[in-house]
Amino acid sequence: MEYLDTSHFLSLPRPSAGDFHAPIVDTTTLAAHDFDVDPRTGFMPPHPPVERLLSLEGQNYEHWEDLLTQACAADLQIADKEGGLTLEEERRSEQWRTTVRMATPHLIYNPFAQIRASTSKGSLCPRMDNAFLHPYPAHLLPRNSHSSTCNASALTSLSRIAASPVLTYSDDVLYNWGIIDTTNASSSPFGTIDPQNLRVLTTFTSTPSESHFYLTSARIELIGVRALSLMQSTLDELFVGDAIAVRRITKYLNQLGSTDVSGSTSGRGIIGEMETELNKMTVGCDPQVFYEQIRPWFRGIDSSERRWIFEGIEMDERLEEPTELSGPSAGQSSLIHALDVFLGVEQYSHSRTLTGRSSITSTPEDERPNEAIPEASSFLSRMQLYMPRHHRNFLTHLQNQNTKRSLRALVFDALASAGISPTGTASSSTSITVSSNSSLSPSSIIDTDDALNLLSAYNTAVMALKKLRDSHILIVTRYIIGPAARAKRSQQQAQQDDEFYMNAEGVAPLRGSGGTELAHFLKAVRDGTKDAVIAP
């Protein structure tokens, strides 16, 4: 590279974790691996994450691993569990915290190295934070608050790269798996990892329900690999933008969303397969176990009832108390967001106004911290902070592609080209006036059938996504809203009709681990998805 001028784009450094906020143009190629998206495993790493990180770049992580192993062995319990902690449980959790306090001043935690290793190992420190935090009994807490063990250097560095010091979806799902039968590691018909051959590495509760909860998401990620591949093919065809491209894109969209697809393993489109897998949550994850034992471990600052305290923060004046720390949520999955962006649905489903937070709870403007992404960001933008950096870049890239050549614009342009207005009225002339910024190539003429087929395939894919969200709402109802309502109104008979709870009055707004007022938020996202359907 020495012969290139320093201002040549190939000479520009690739943005590193530390340069996240630096104004450097990302000149990396558009190859999938630059975004840590593997053609066989998508957002999951192609190889099983290392189970025990001993050292990385000359730094020893064995002590951190030991502390985590000790936390698992101590069978730590959530402090505000039903009936509270027993004295023995309290003693065990305090003993472990003391070990952490004594050890951490001597342990170096380098989040930069950790994040570079993220494709092979989920972050240790965030999982430790949650283990430190949630078993803390109220009467032992300073100022009756939670406390976190994130040390000074970790907080400084993490805030610079806008990564979360608490647990994220990628820690729980993307980098928290191993293979059950290693002789059968790639037996999937699609040449990816067999979704049924996965096991979970670390859980908080050691319950099969918690493992099943993570594995369901992991399996959905693996099904989604084929969706990513169709997106890639569609983007290639969008670049061509002629009549053949329109027909090919129609085929790809049918594979994505149709209910009757030849060659599909389930007879459903890929989004339908993802929905089927989502519904299998009920097969191995018990709603009551989830609500009472698992979910409390996922609380973030914005879904906690108690304020968090960051031990040691006062020892470094450069540190600011984080205000944006949501708990892990599949809302942090890049896959569903990618589908939203690709289909051009996100402007409806995740509009800027859809923050997931009520006006009552949002921080007044003059008290807002100076963050890269402001408090009033949409849920989608906020959740991107919790994604691995390359995946976040992938979504940004997809969004940038949309401003140049969007699938949704192609549907409108193909209809216009065929003389059909999106409201269904055929124009008197079938001649085409291709505007200079049309998604179609200048000499392309799209006939009526092709345009209508494209419209139908597009709408079907959007409706498949809406249907996935319908099922998700039912899952959330079964796993959170129902148990919460039952807990609150235990004297009343459990209501059979799940949808009832979504509409029930008098039930205080429940918060998701992403900090949203979940019932209102999820319905708004689902309805927004439906609004993206283009009327034929």
Ligand code: HEM
């Ligand atoms: C027991 C299972 C599940 C529960 C209880 C649950 C709960 C929630 C909640 C409460 C939210 C609102 C955001 C927040 O505050 O966290 C949410 C959002 C979300 N969840 Fe789940 N979830 C579950 C499983 C899944 C799975 C397996 C997926 C993968 C497809 C998923 C995908 C999403 C997405 C994409 C969002 C963002 C909203 C949207 O775009 O529709 N969830 N989830």
